[in-house]
Amino acid sequence: xxxxxxxxxxxxxxxxxxxxxxxxxxxxxxxxxxxxxxxxxxxxxxxxxxxxxxxxxxxxxxxxxxxxxxxxxxxxxxxxxxxxxxxxxxxxxxxxxxxxxxxxxxxxxxxxxxxxxxxxxxxxxxxxxxxxxxxxxxxxxxxxxxxxxxxxxxxxxxxxxxxxxxxxxxxxxxxxxxxxxxxxxxxxxxxxxxxxxxxxxxxxxxxxxxxx
Ligand SMILES: [Zn+2]
Numbered sequence: 001x002x003x004x005x006x007x008x009x010x011x012x013x014x015x016x017x018x019x020x021x022x023x024x025x026x027x028x029x030x031x032x033x034x035x036x037x038x039x040x041x042x043x044x045x046x047x048x049x050x051x052x053x054x055x056x057x058x059x060x061x062x063x064x065x066x067x068x069x070x071x072x073x074x075x076x077x078x079x080x081x082x083x084x085x086x087x088x089x090x091x092x093x094x095x096x097x098x099x100x101x102x103x104x105x106x107x108x109x110x111x112x113x114x115x116x117x118x119x120x121x122x123x124x125x126x127x128x129x130x131x132x133x134x135x136x137x138x139x140x141x142x143x144x145x146x147x148x149x150x151x152x153x154x155x156x157x158x159x160x161x162x163x164x165x166x167x168x169x170x171x172x173x174x175x176x177x178x179x180x181x182x183x184x185x186x187x188x189x190x191x192x193x194x195x196x197x198x199x200x201x202x203x204x205x206x207x208x209x210x211x212x
Pocket of ligand 1: 119120124
């Protein structure tokens with residue numbers, strides 16, 4: 001058995017290996033993340049966000065543990081995000097946080113929602129992800145005072161005060177993280193970026209980018 005090289009985040013920190021996905025896919029996944037220090041502890045997705053504010057990850061070909069044919073309960077992502085050629089088994093797009101959860105815990109059913117205890121949609125931290133039903137997720141959103149849809153009501157309710165909506169906020173965070181990384185930011189500085197992006201949504205509704 002060969003020894004795999006460490007799976008590291010964008011800043012080179014070892015993330016470790018989950019049991020349910022191929023090592024090569026996981027290394028590629030981790031290089032698209034950055035691990036924030038405690039107590040935040042979020043692992044933020046660095047690729048452009050989806051329109052719903054979540055990260056997305058392309059997996060080429062069905063992995064042995066995540067093969068659509070072998071695990072029909074995993075077709076949920078295919079149904080919601082079918083890229084060209086997907087059904088031919090050449091690959092599939094996952095929401096990044098769902099992929100991370102399945103990587104650590106194994107296959108998840110179509111009615112299972114992966115939720116964030118940190119309330120950060122771009123987070124893929126193992127410790128911040130938990131599962132619930134669609135109904136639980138809807139109740140959770142309602143409880144937190146936000147909806148999944150953008151628009152006046154949903155946007156106003158996002159995060160309690162963020163007028164940018166899920167996608168606008170995700171884009172702002174994505175841009176801010178990439179700019180900070182390009183400027184040589186360390187993990188502590190990125191932690192501050194996350195806080196600043198959250199605060200900017202409250203202070204400057206509608207703003208889509210930050211001056212760093
Ligand atoms: Zn998190």
